[in-house]
Amino acid sequence: MGDASPVGGRGDSDGRSAAAPDSTTGLPRTLAEKVDLLFRTVHPAKGGEYSYEHVAKAIRDRGGPSISGSYLWLLRKGERDNPTLRHLEALAGFFGVPPGYFFDDDLSDSVQDQLALLALLRDGDVRKVALRTSGLSRESLQALGEMVDRVRKLEGLPVDPELGEGPPHP
Amino acid sequence: MGDASPVGGRGDSDGRSAAAPDSTTGLPRTLAEKVDLLFRTVHPAKGGEYSYEHVAKAIRDRGGPSISGSYLWLLRKGERDNPTLRHLEALAGFFGVPPGYFFDDDLSDSVQDQLALLALLRDGDVRKVALRTSGLSRESLQALGEMVDRVRKLEGLPVDPELGEGPPHP
DNA sequence: ACACGCCGTCCACGTCAGTTGACGTCTGGA
DNA sequence: TCCAGACGTCAACTGACGTGGACGGCGTGT
Secondary structure, eight states, rough: OOOOOOSSSOOOOOOOOOSOOOOOOOOOOOOOOOOOHHHHOOOOOOSSSSOOHHHHHHHHHHTTOOHHHHHHHHHHTTOOOOHHHHHHHHHHHTTTTTGGGGGGHHHHHHHHHHHHHHHHHSHHOOOOOOOHTOOOOOOHHHHHHHHHHHHHHHOOOOOOOOOOOOOOOO | OOGGGGSSSOOOOOOOSSSOSSTSSSOSSHHHHHHHHHHHHHOOOSOOOOOOHHHHHHHHTTOOOOOOOHHHHHHHHHHHOOOOOHEEEEHHHHHHHOGGGGGTTTTSSSSHHHHHHHHHHHSHHHHHHHHHHHTTTTHHHHHHHOOOOOOOOHHTOOOOOOOSSSOOOO
16 A cells, blocks of 8 residues: 555545535535625625626626526535536635635635634724724734723623634645 | 626636647646646656556545546646536645645735735734624724724824725725 | 557547526515 | 516526547567
């Protein structure tokens, strides 16, 4: 044994379920759940979700491949789960995520953090604060973080230690 | 036609040539060139390149999807250039590259537009501050915003009238 | 020389990714 | 109330992806 593959083997997931049943804020695992999360998270400037036809047309207008709204629905519903490279590329381009988001690896996790953040930012004031902090020095940011924790405690919210770090990747 | 896409549009990049004739000089652009580079670069412990059948069998043995040696040849030759998600996943897994390797220009194309915002947040501290602000009351957020402005001024940064409000793109 | 095995090449075919089109629902306006 | 348009949903269909197998070249042992 040994010379079968250049990299260490990994078992693989066969999670081929249907849609996104209970993962309202959980981590999507199937492709359908990932697509669903994109639709629920990335919204037009005002209004609800993008319509399937809207996304399809926008992708075509960007010079992307032809795609139909019905197919987007199939993907989100989980009735189709094996799109081609061009369609993955187009979807990633439209929703503003790296194509690797659709694959089973760590990258999708970090993207999901960012999507969660995007959802928060859409809700008004949080966004303002976040954007203004860009460019500040490390010390100031740390100080601000402590201030926020102070305020959180005042309002009776947990200090929320988690939320992870961005791992460097090869 | 403003709200077609959450990210700014861009022109096309529909370079769909055939194989990898002379581009031994530079970086691979087409899928065929990328696959070719993988075969030329990733070798078995001893000997020359992997044979197509060997790769196909190894992928199947890893629990991956079924794939044929003929198809790998088609991909490398450029006669097929639109594989499905599972095949991309399997190829990336075998050769030890991230799946995003097969896509056009990971993070610098049109993704950048919307992702530029997220890229700011990705780099550590900014993100932490932003995430922690979720759940805070409106008054606290406003107070924090003022604190941030104070700090920005201290560091000589503009108070940044832009970026905060309104539709995210032209 | 001959046979055997492995490999790259390529073609004809089957399967499933993706499209087309129809139907029912809902909202807003005349 | 009725009509028009937009949208989600779904089934039948088309075509490209992907496979199986045939053919020839090349190295190796007998």
